[in-house]
Amino acid sequence: MATRVRVVVVGAGAFGGWTALSLQRRGCEVVLIDAWGPGHVRSSSGGSSRVFRQSYANPEMVRLAGRARRLWIEEQERSGRRLFDPIGLVWLAPRRSELERAVLSNLEGASVPHEWIDADRLAGMYPQIRTDDLEGAIVEPGAGVLRAREACLAVRDALVEAGGAFRASWVEPGTTRSGRMEDVRLADGSSVSADAFVFAVGPWQAALLRRFAGWSLPVTRQETFVFGTPPGDDSFGPGRLPVWAYQGEEFWYGVPGDGDVGGFKVAVDRRGPGFDPTTGDRTPSAIGMGEARAFLEDRFPGMADAPLIDASVCQYTHAVDGRFLADRLQGLSNAWVATGGSGHGFKHGPAVGETVGSLVLGEQSPGDDPAFSVCSEWHVT
Structure with missing residues (x-):
């Protein structure tokens, strides 16, 4: 110029x-x-990790995430710093609903590698996950974890x-x-x-x-929790589990081996109460921790007695x-x-x-x- x-x-x-x-x-x-x-x-x-996925019901977000993925990889190579771990995503589905069908269609339309697997095969791939109430899952191998x-x-x-x-x-x-x-x-x-x-x-x-x-x-308060994995057991780490999501009555998601914390991250994508990012109290709630623990015990039984090792409060700014x-x-x-x-x-x-x-x-x-x-x-x- x-x-x-x-x-x-x-x-x-x-x-x-x-x-x-x-x-x-x-x-x-x-x-x-x-x-x-x-x-x-x-x-x-802020925080240690974010989920990267192209599994969206909105095709424009699939497209935009695809462009972002290329730029993430380019910047990682340029900087030599660990920014993106493509450990994959498994989207757990109680049934193959209209939402899952839209996600699958969008992934197919954008030529994003993916697969639908039934519950029996899912159980064989990831015995850490309770699958008896699931119809199957979407597997997106190019998804993963971003170091926030x-x-x-x-x-x-x-x-x-x-x-x-x-x-x-x-x-x-x-x-x-x-x-x-x-x-x-x-x-x-x-x-x-x-x-x-x-x-x-x-x-x-x-x-x-x-x-x-x-x-x-609107800005709302959100909570995330990280639980400690069993000593000497790597089955809940990133080498054995991908990033996961569960689309039931609510959308739960998590990250194995969460960043610098090194635990098992669990959160629900729920719109919380209004929140001021400057003055808001960032003490995680006992109710939120109880819900996270109950979900963890139900979906990942081997983590039933896992100790809480980290928790944080952040916020969503809603479109x-x-x-x-x-x-x-x-x-x-x-x-x-x-x-x-x-x-x-x-x-x-x-x-x-x-x-x-x-x-x-x-x-x-x-x-x-x-x-x-x-x-x-x-x-x-």
Whole structure:
């Protein structure tokens, strides 16, 4: 570029970090800013692990995850850091319902390697899992585990290596004039000016969107639990089990050998109560732990007496239909918002960053990609 476009990206989670890196590698001059650092514990991108899968009932998410998978692998090879372990996924199904049929159809349509196996074969493959009440399972061998906080740090480091900058600070929108944002203000009273601004602030979107659009997306409290595996028994580790999901009355999922913790992660994809990501109490609940333990005892009997070794509270920022929000802030031509991960956005991060970068550079228009929504579609209070 004859004149480099200067971009400030606020938020160093999955959406913001990958947006910043994509723009820097495309010739922009990028400053990435985050209050508590990449993948910090309050963020929706924190923690040790995330599930990667392309098993979706929405074909657009299958497509977007496919692009993200290629970018994850490229970045892992480029950085030499462990970001993605393709240990596979087994999707446990009490019956082959309309949902499973849609997932299978989408995987087939996108040429994603997969297989439906019946319960008898599943029991032989994974005797650790109780299967007597299942019809079968979807097996997706190219799925696996993403190292969440490690990935956020790797993306930040790649940005700096490519010539971008990272600053740690709380950020407030600064001066706006004639339909353009001119700068952002930092906690120390200084300001950073730019040609364009991207706010990928995850669950902190409420104040931003209420200021510029008069509404915000709901944010809910979520809990995850990690149980210790039996000593000397590797049958519940990543060498013997893939990532798993169970689609019953609720959607449970888990990760064997969870990241740095080294235990067996269990969580339910349930919309919890409203939550403030800055001030909310992050003490895991006894009710949540009891539900997780009961599910573990029922589905993985060999873990019936497993001790709890870790637990955490994070949050979902909800898009009503599971798409991600990427659009200009109302009334501003050069300021963008990217949010609405809805509990499944982390895996898509590289592809989201690529798309948001294209929006900022004018290579795409908001709403062009059906995996993303725009502000005019939202009326959430």
